Amino acid sequence: MTKVLEVSGLKTHFFTHAGVVKAVDGVDFSVSKGKVMGLVGESGSGKSITGFSILGLIDPPGRIVEGSIRFNGEEIANAPEDILKRLRGNRISMIFQDPMMTLNPVLRVDTQMIEAILAHEKISRQVAWERSRDALGLVGIPSPEERLQAYPHQLSGGMRQRVAIATAFLNKPDLIIADEPTTALDVTIQAQIIHEAQKLTRQTGTALIWITHDLAVVAGLADRISVMYAGRIVEQGDIDDVIDRPRHPYTVGLLGSVPTANRRGQRLFQIEGMTPNMLAMPRGCAFGPRCRARTEACAAPPPIADVDGRRLRCFNPQRNAEAVP
Amino acid sequence: MTAPLVEIREVSKRFTKRLDVAGKIAQRLGANVREETVHAVDQVSLAIQPGEVLGLVGESGCGKSTLGRVVAGIHAASDGHLFYQGKDVATLKGAEKRAATLAIQMIFQDPFASLNPRMRVEEIIGEAPRMHGIVSKAEQSDYVDDVMRKVGLDPSLKRRYAHQFSGGQRQRIGIARALAVKPKFLVCDEAIAALDVSIQAQVINLFMDLREELGLTYLFISHDLSVVEHIADRVAIMYLGRIVESATTEEIFSDPRHPYTKALLAEAPRLDQRRRAFEPIEGEIPSPLDPPPGCTFHPRCPAATADCRKTVPVLKAGRGGRETACLLEHLETA
Numbered sequence: 028m029t030k031v032l033e034v035s036g037l038k039t040h041f042f043t044h045a046g047v048v049k050a051v052d053g054v055d056f057s058v059s060k061g062k063v064m065g066l067v068g069e070s071g072s073g074k075s076i077t078g079f080s081i082l083g084l085i086d087p088p089g090r091i092v093e094g095s096i097r098f099n100g101e102e103i104a105n106a107p108e109d110i111l112k113r114l115r116g117n118r119i120s121m122i123f124q125d126p127m128m129t130l131n132p133v134l135r136v137d138t139q140m141i142e143a144i145l146a147h148e149k150i151s152r153q154v155a156w157e158r159s160r161d162a163l164g165l166v167g168i169p170s171p172e173e174r175l176q177a178y179p180h181q182l183s184g185g186m187r188q189r190v191a192i193a194t195a196f197l198n199k200p201d202l203i204i205a206d207e208p209t210t211a212l213d214v215t216i217q218a219q220i221i222h223e224a225q226k227l228t229r230q231t232g233t234a235l236i237w238i239t240h241d242l243a244v245v246a247g248l249a250d251r252i253s254v255m256y257a258g259r260i261v262e263q264g265d266i267d268d269v270i271d272r273p274r275h276p277y278t279v280g281l282l283g284s285v286p287t288a289n290r291r292g293q294r295l296f297q298i299e300g301m302t303p304n305m306l307a308m309p310r311g312c313a314f315g316p317r318c319r320a321r322t323e324a325c326a327a328p329p330p331i332a333d334v335d336g337r338r339l340r341c342f343n344p345q346r347n348a349e350a351v352p
Numbered sequence: 353m354t355a356p357l358v359e360i361r362e363v364s365k366r367f368t369k370r371l372d373v374a375g376k377i378a379q380r381l382g383a384n385v386r387e388e389t390v391h392a393v394d395q396v397s398l399a400i401q402p403g404e405v406l407g408l409v410g411e412s413g414c415g416k417s418t419l420g421r422v423v424a425g426i427h428a429a430s431d432g433h434l435f436y437q438g439k440d441v442a443t444l445k446g447a448e449k450r451a452a453t454l455a456i457q458m459i460f461q462d463p464f465a466s467l468n469p470r471m472r473v474e475e476i477i478g479e480a481p482r483m484h485g486i487v488s489k490a491e492q493s494d495y496v497d498d499v500m501r502k503v504g505l506d507p508s509l510k511r512r513y514a515h516q517f518s519g520g521q522r523q524r525i526g527i528a529r530a531l532a533v534k535p536k537f538l539v540c541d542e543a544i545a546a547l548d549v550s551i552q553a554q555v556i557n558l559f560m561d562l563r564e565e566l567g568l569t570y571l572f573i574s575h576d577l578s579v580v581e582h583i584a585d586r587v588a589i590m591y592l593g594r595i596v597e598s599a600t601t602e603e604i605f606s607d608p609r610h611p612y613t614k615a616l617l618a619e620a621p622r623l624d625q626r627r628r629a630f631e632p633i634e635g636e637i638p639s640p641l642d643p644p645p646g647c648t649f650h651p652r653c654p655a656a657t658a659d660c661r662k663t664v665p666v667l668k669a670g671r672g673g674r675e676t677a678c679l680l681e682h683l684e685t686a
Contacts, residue, residue: 069548167634185636213411213575218619218632225629240549243578243621247628266626284553285623286582291601294557295582298550301518 030097031201031234032081033057037094037104039073039080048305050076050089052258055331055338058202058251061232063225065245065266067281068255071302074238077255078204080104081236082121083111099201117147120195124207126187129194130179136163136190137175143197162193166223185216189223196227203228206238221248242285246270254278257303257313264337274334274344276320312342320345355438356399357569358423358456358537363432365393365418390640392418394593395432397667400537405563405570407584407601409577409616411637415593417541420573424458424539454484457530461542463522467514473500473525474510481532495532502565503528504558520551527558531566539571544579556583577620581605589613592640592648595667596677603674610676611653647679655680 039051051073058064068074080091081098083106096104098119103111115121123129131139140159141152148155156175163171166189179187188208195203205224209217225248228235239245245252246266253263254277262275273279283296300317303309309316311326318325324342331340368389375385392415400406410416421427423434425441434441436452444452460466467476478496481487487495497507503524514522523543530538540559544552556579562568574580580587581601588598589610597610608614615633635652638644644651650660660679670681 069550183636213637214577214616214620215411215633216636217621219634221621222629222632241621242549243623246623247621247625270623270626281549282623284550286553286556286578287623291582292560294560295553297553297557301520301551302548 029060030057031060031099032236033095033097034077034081035095035097037077037080037096038092039076039085039089040092041089043088046306049258049308050305051080054094054255054258054260056253056260056263058234058236060201060234061228062251063228063235063237063249065249065252066236066238066255067240067242067245067252069240069302071257071305072255073258074255075206078121078206078236078238081204082115082119083108084121113147116143116200117198118200119202119204120198120200122188122191122195122203122205122208124210126184126191127179129191130187132179134178135175136177136179136182140175140190140194140197143194147198158197159193162197163190165196165227166190166193167219168193185212185219188212188216188220192220192223192227196231196233199231200233202234202236204236204238207240208237209244210239210241217244224248242270242281254281257305257308259313259340260331260338261314261340262337263339268335268337272335274337274339275341276318276343276345277314279345280317312340354401356435357402357404357437358571359397359399359435359438360419360423360429361397361433361435362395363393363397363419363422363429363434364391364395365415365422365427366391366430388641391593391643392640393422393429396590396593396595397432398588398595398598400569400571402536402569403563403567404586405572405584407580407587408571408573408590409575409580409587410590411575413592413637413640414590415640416573416590419590420458420539420541420571423571424456425453426458450484454533455536456539457533457535457537458539458541459523459526459530459543461545463519463526463546466526467522467529469514472511472513473505473517476514476525477510477528477532480529481534484533486533499528499532502531502562504554518551520547520554523547523555524558527555527562531562535568537569537571539573541573542575543572545574545576552579559583577616578622589616592637592643594648594677596649598667598675609671609674609681610649610678611655611680612649615652647677 035055037051037054041048041050054077066074079085081096091104094104095102137159141155144155144158160171160175163174168174168189209220237249249266252266252269253260256277262269262278273282280298286295298317303313312329315321315325320343322343329340329342331338334344366389368387371387379385396419408416422429441452474496477499478492482489482492496510500507500510505524544555547555572584584601587601587604588595591612597613608617619632633652646661646663647665650656663679665677665679667675667677670676
């Protein structure tokens with residue numbers, strides 16, 4: 028299978044007055060053509076910074092300090108701006124949580140979409156307009172001709188996110204990074220957006236990285252999953268393996284704390300404590316202080332290793348989900 | 353059946369945007385401007401038994417938060433009545449009125465916006481019980497310690513300000529503030545929506561512990577079906593200002609009747625469904641400024657008939673005695 032993106036040993040650090048924040052600290056993963064990778068973590072786990080690093084969108088005081096990002100075989104970590112400009116919006120697109128971050132509030136939808144095409148291709152405005160109209164139709168926007176004339180504030184939140192997705196797919200990119208694209212939306216609208224994203228990846232063979240905190244969304248959408256904690260991937264593998272048979276105590280805890288029908292009315296399993304302060308990370312395993320399976324070995328940082336057909340960063344892999352609580 | 357602890361009867365809440373001076377002049381000159389009225393809550397009746405958890409589910413803009421605020425006494429209802437222990441709160445006076453007001457407390461979604469940033473935690477929690485004479489000034493400090501322990505906060509942190517706490521801890525402060533006046537009934541408006549997954553579980557557990565320990569009754573407002581399924585005894589589904597279905601949690605989740613409930617359940621992502629094909633219902637929730645005629649769900653409903661476009665369905669028992677506001681459900685019993 029062709030790998031669209033290969034990230035290895037990626038470290039993105041922020042050099043603040045208070046100290047160095049290791050937001051991303053040694054992340055490896057790859058995404059194949061037409062596949063969906065779910066990147067899951069809680070706030071501050073570094074999942075969004077991983078996405079921004081791929082597109083070269085890290086501003087000072089942050090920078091990529093180590094590691095490689097290979098896109099279609101080409102190294103793009105810390106690549107010059109003109110190379111990244113050629114890729115952004117063309118071969119790699121991004122969808123943000125808040126579509127107003129993508130859309131310019133003072134330009135009409137058609138202006139923005141046509142601009143996105145003409146920035147990378149020498150075609151007539153008319154052809155670009157037609158392609159924009161077709162793209163809006165593809166994401167399920169009724170009467171696309173009229174919507175093209177609208178300003179972003181005239182559209183509902185769900186419609187804006189559709190415009191953002193249509194724009195991301197305009198140049199048939201090889202990779203789309205979607206950062207919490209449905210978090211701000213209602214359940215029925217979320218289902219519509221996921222439906223459109225699924226359809227488009229299948230039709231165009233675009234690889235998709237879906238960044239979210241919502242395990243249930245990833246379970247329904249992704250082929251592979253990477254679980255991040257405090258800047259590192261702690262468990263990574265096939266979606267069925269990880270969701271049905273989690274091995275890392277953090278994954279076990281996260282899945283256990285999702286309310287589901289079979290535990291109705293009973294106390295939920297809870298992970299004690301809070302995510303660590305990124306300026307004062309615990310020695311050894313970052314999850315150690317909150318982990319119920321902790322042993323003396325956890326005083327040293329666990330390396331990532333192959334366990335049970337997955338990548339795992341833990342000295343004490345869990346056998347089954349019931350073992351921890 | 354015992355008397356409900358809290359009951360609302362045919363409560364409506366309308367918000368009207370009044371014309372300002374410029375608007376009035378424009379109207380005089382013949383411009384097409386008029387006062388706009390939003391029917392945020394439209395003829396809703398609910399009864400909540402002592403010790404019960406009622407889940408109120410709906411999407412943004414459906415009026416669930418407004419309804420919660422009416423129940424908590426923050427908004428006055430435009431029409432209808434709120435009863436506490438069988439008595440109309442609007443007719444109560446003096447000590448009785450104060451007791452009814454204190455008995456119903458609210459917990460808000462945003463733990464950042466709902467706490468006064470210039471007050472120390474001990475004041476945030478201790479102010480109301482002292483003002484209402486629940487504790488004397490001398491006892492206040494010990495009382496605050498007690499309440500903080502109850503919600504899992506370390507009392508040694510009470511001299512701090514809200515911004516020095518994490519989101520989950522702040523939500524606990526909000527819960528402690530509500531508990532400090534010894535309420536019987538809590539309105540939780542998306543109280544866990546802003547929290548991370550692992551913190552959500554901690555706060556849900558806290559709600560369940562408090563319910564057992566203090567015999568609390570909840571109106572639990574949420575858009576998250578899995579949370580409501582976990583915590584609620586009964587569920588009411590709201591769409592565009594009205595309750596469209598109401599039943600026990602079992603019934604709603606195993607056998608939803610209203611087409612909107614069915615759609616919500618079908619589309620909520622679940623851990624046990626992989627690489628599923630999402631087949632969403634179309635369209636979006638219409639503007640409450642200009643709701644569609646007849647059943648407000650008909651433009652999105654896969655089963656809508658010509659009658660649905662004209663007749664407004666009321667919430668009543670239909671097939672199998674289940675309460676829905678759906679003409680099709682009522683048809684089958686007739």
